[in-house]
Amino acid sequence: MTASNPFHVGLLARGDDFADxxxxxxxxxxxxxxxxxxxxxxxxxxxxxxxxxxxxxxxxxxxxxxxxxxxxxxxxxxxxxxxxxxxxxxxxxxxGLLDAVQGIAASLDLSFEVRTDPISGAPIPSLRLARRARxxxxxxxxxxxxxxxxxxxxxxxxxxxxxxxxxxxxxxxxxxxxxxxxxxxxxxxxxxxxxxxxxxxxxxxxxxxxxxxxxxxxxxxxFGPIAPDELRAWIWRRMNDTGRPLDHDAAARIVELAWPRTQDVVELAHAVWEAGGDGPGPEPDGVDRAFDTLVDAKAPHVGRAWRDLKIDSPQQQILRVLAAAPDPRAVELLSADTLTEFALGPKSTVASAIQTLVDREWLARTDDGRLTFDDPFMRRWVQRTALADLGLPTPPLTGPTG
Ligand SMILES: Nc1ncnc2c1ncn2[C@@H]1O[C@H](COP(=O)(O)OP(=O)(O)OP(=O)(O)O)[C@@H](O)[C@H]1O
Ligand SMILES: [Mg+2]
The missing domain is CATH 3.40.50.300 (P-loop containing nucleotide triphosphate hydrolases)
Structure with missing residues (x-):
C-alpha cells in the first residue's frame, strides 16, 4: 500500500501528522x-x-x-x-437552548427561526436583526x-x-x-x-x-513557534514512516527556509514529499527546488497582491530593498542613507507605507520592532521577480533571516 502525504495544509492533522x-x-x-x-x-x-x-x-x-x-x-x-x-x-x-434563545431574540427585537439541515437532519438556528434594530x-x-x-x-x-x-x-x-x-x-x-x-x-x-x-x-x-529541533525530527520521522526517507540535512533545510510559521514549514514539507517519488530521498538541493516550485504555484496570487500596492507610494520599493538584503532585520529603512540611496522619498511617507505593508501582511514586525517578510514564499517571489527592476541579480535562496 502506498502511504499518503503526511503533511497537511488546511486540514486537521490527526495522530502523528500533528506535530509536537x-x-x-x-x-x-x-x-x-x-x-x-x-x-x-x-x-x-x-x-x-x-x-x-x-x-x-x-x-x-x-x-x-x-x-x-x-x-x-x-x-x-x-x-x-x-x-x-x-x-x-x-x-x-x-x-431547550433553542427555546431559550427564542426568548432572548424576542427581548432584543431579533427574528429567530430554526431550519433543518437537509443532509444531517440537525437543527440550524438562525437569528436576524429586525430592520429597525439594524x-x-x-x-x-x-x-x-x-x-x-x-x-x-x-x-x-x-x-x-x-x-x-x-x-x-x-x-x-x-x-x-x-x-x-x-x-x-x-x-x-x-x-x-x-x-x-x-x-x-x-x-x-x-x-x-x-x-x-x-x-x-x-x-x-x-503562542510561539514550534522549536526548530522538534520540527526537524518530526519531518525526518514522518518522511521515513511514509516511505520517502530524506537525509537529516534536508530536513534541517526545510526548517531553515520556512521557519517560524508552522504552516510554511508544513507546506514546504508537503511539496518535498510530493517531489520524492520512488527514487532516492531528496537532499537539500531537492528542498530548494521544491521551494521554488511552491513560489511558482503562488506566483499568480502574489503578483496580484503586488499589483494591489500603490504605485505612487514607496510600498513596492520598500519590498525590493528588504528582499535584496541577506537579513531584512538589519536594514535601517528610515536612515538618511537608505532613503537617499533607494529614492524612497520623505521619511513620514515611508513610515506610513511600512504600516500598510504590515497591515496587508507583506511584512511582519519582530518583538524588537525589526521588519521581516511575513511569508518566505512572497519574499522569494520579490527576489526572483522585482530585483531586476533595480538591475540586481536574484540572490541565493536563504532562510528568512539570511
Ligand atoms: N501542530 C501542527 N502539526 C502539523 N501541522 C500544523 C500544526 N499546527 C499548524 N499546522 C499547519 O499550519 C496550518 C495553519 O495552522 P492554523 O490555521 O492552526 O494557524 P493559526 O495560528 O490559527 O493561523 P491564523 O492566525 O492565520 O488563523 C494548518 O493548516 C496546518 O497545515
Ligand atoms: Mg487561526
Missing amino acids: RRRELADAETILTTPGERVVLYGDRRLGKSSLLEKAVDRLRGQGHAVALIDLATASSAEQATNLALRALAPCLGS SESALPSFLGVFDEVDRRLTAEGRHLGVAIDEFQRIQHWDPDAAWALKGATERHGAVSYLFAGSEKALIRGLFDTRASPLWKQVRVVE
Whole structure:
C-alpha cells in the first residue's frame, strides 16, 4: 500500500501528522475542562492556534467531555457571530437552548427561526436583526446566548468548555465589547473559555493593559513557534514512516527556509514529499527546488497582491530593498542613507507605507520592532521577480533571516 502525504495544509492533522505542541495541547485540555477558567492565546499568523483548538476539542469530545468550538473568522457582525455560536452550541445543549434563545431574540427585537439541515437532519438556528434594530449592536445577543448556556448548565450541574477562535473581532463591532465581555466572564461559573486570535495589538489592548476592564481577568498566554529541533525530527520521522526517507540535512533545510510559521514549514514539507517519488530521498538541493516550485504555484496570487500596492507610494520599493538584503532585520529603512540611496522619498511617507505593508501582511514586525517578510514564499517571489527592476541579480535562496 502506498502511504499518503503526511503533511497537511488546511486540514486537521490527526495522530502523528500533528506535530509536537504536547504542552500546549495538555494546557488547552485542562483549561477546557476546568469550570470557570478563562485564557486567551495569541500569536502570529499560521503558527497553529486554530489547529490546536480543533485538536483539543476533537480529543476531549472523543473522551466524552462537553466542548464546543466557535470560529468567528468569517463573521462580519455580532449578529453573524451569534448564529455561529448557536450552531456550535446547539448539539451540546439540545432543543431547550433553542427555546431559550427564542426568548432572548424576542427581548432584543431579533427574528429567530430554526431550519433543518437537509443532509444531517440537525437543527440550524438562525437569528436576524429586525430592520429597525439594524443600527444597534447585536453583542448583547451574542453574550446572551452564553448567559443562557451558563444558566442551564448550572441548573443541571454540568460544565461546558468553549473555545472561541478569532474572538477579538467582537471589538470591531462594539466599542464597549471589553466591558460586556468582563460582565459575562465574571458571571459564568459553569463555562470555561479558551479564546484565540492573531490580531496581536488588538488582543494586547483588550486584555493586557491596565486601562482595560479585562486586565487580570483573563490569563494571557503567548503562542510561539514550534522549536526548530522538534520540527526537524518530526519531518525526518514522518518522511521515513511514509516511505520517502530524506537525509537529516534536508530536513534541517526545510526548517531553515520556512521557519517560524508552522504552516510554511508544513507546506514546504508537503511539496518535498510530493517531489520524492520512488527514487532516492531528496537532499537539500531537492528542498530548494521544491521551494521554488511552491513560489511558482503562488506566483499568480502574489503578483496580484503586488499589483494591489500603490504605485505612487514607496510600498513596492520598500519590498525590493528588504528582499535584496541577506537579513531584512538589519536594514535601517528610515536612515538618511537608505532613503537617499533607494529614492524612497520623505521619511513620514515611508513610515506610513511600512504600516500598510504590515497591515496587508507583506511584512511582519519582530518583538524588537525589526521588519521581516511575513511569508518566505512572497519574499522569494520579490527576489526572483522585482530585483531586476533595480538591475540586481536574484540572490541565493536563504532562510528568512539570511
Ligand atoms: N501542530 C501542527 N502539526 C502539523 N501541522 C500544523 C500544526 N499546527 C499548524 N499546522 C499547519 O499550519 C496550518 C495553519 O495552522 P492554523 O490555521 O492552526 O494557524 P493559526 O495560528 O490559527 O493561523 P491564523 O492566525 O492565520 O488563523 C494548518 O493548516 C496546518 O497545515
Ligand atoms: Mg487561526
